[in-house]
Amino acid sequence: MKYSYEFYRDHLEMLRIKLPGEIELFADFIEDISIEQKADEYITKVENVLNGLYQDFEIQLNATSVLIKKDMTVLEHFYTYEEPYENEMETEEFKELMLIWKSKIPERFKKKEN
Known part of the structure; x- marks a missing residue:
């Protein structure tokens, strides 16, 4: 992944x-993906755009919308x-970021052990 990232637990x-600042809004989109099956669905949509099956594809979630095109999202x-x-x-x-997030979904709601 070209961009740096880190995981943390919020007050809950x-x-x-x-x-990083130049892509920080993507965190709100990524964090709305709460199950692996949904991550797989979105990754497939990205792959379909990258492979030319779709010219572009838009996904709208709670507070965000992503317009996926072959080169840029x-x-x-x-x-x-x-x-x-x-x-x-x-x-x-963007695809790589979703794959990284998908790998973390199983531990998303687990409490940190002391």
Whole structure:
């Protein structure tokens, strides 16, 4: 993965992801993916765009929408009150980010053991 990332637990002990400023809005989209089957569905959509089956594909979740194109994926955040309202990342990197998140979903809601 080209971009740095780290996982942390919020005040409710839920696993979250921190991304660098230029793609930080993608965290809100990624964190809305709560089951592996949904991650697989979205990864398949990305692969379909990368392989030319679709010209583009849009996924809209709670507060975000991603427009997946062959080279770039653009995320629009609906409820942020300060700019930027959009981030973009290479579609291959977006796929990689979803694969990384998918691997963490099983431990997402587990409490950290002391």
